[in-house]
């Protein structure tokens with residue numbers, strides 16, 4: 833089976849949507865093998881979002897992600913990497929289809945960075961790298 837790194841971003845925690853999002857992951861049939869809530873450090877965020885460094889939304893992204901606690905999760909299942917991305921829906925909540933986490937539970941805001949509740953690894957390479965950042969003991 834495959835493993836992916838999921839983050840319940842600070843807006844998900846602040847809005848009280850941890851249970852709703854975890855329910856969807858479990859209801860789909862994926863197994864949650866690690867879960868931890870904490871406020872991300874600047875080092876963790878710089879490593880996690882290295883691919884976005886230099887983009888116009890990067891400073892806002894790091895500020896949003898470090899502003900309040902998030903929940904880091906390792907989920908496991910056959911094809912869970914694309915499977916969770918499809919549960920999450922498109923990056924922009926306006927474009928995210930109804931039925932998805934972002935489509936059902938978030939909308940666009942007038943902010944420098946899109947707040948869209950969840951992160952999911954986008955490839956096997958990203959998943960291995962990201963699991964190593966958030967759960968070094970599983971790396």
Ligand code: GTP
Pocket residue numbers: 889893922923943944945946947948950951952953954
């Ligand atoms: P993640 O699962 O969080 O990585 O989302 P993603 O893979 O759907 O999007 P991506 O990795 O491209 O971007 C990471 C995060 O940066 C997004 O979830 C948004 O919060 C933010 N972001 C991405 N693209 C834009 C953009 O064009 N404008 C703004 N304002 N924010 C963006």
Ligand code: MG
Pocket residue numbers: 952954
């Ligand atoms: Mg991404």
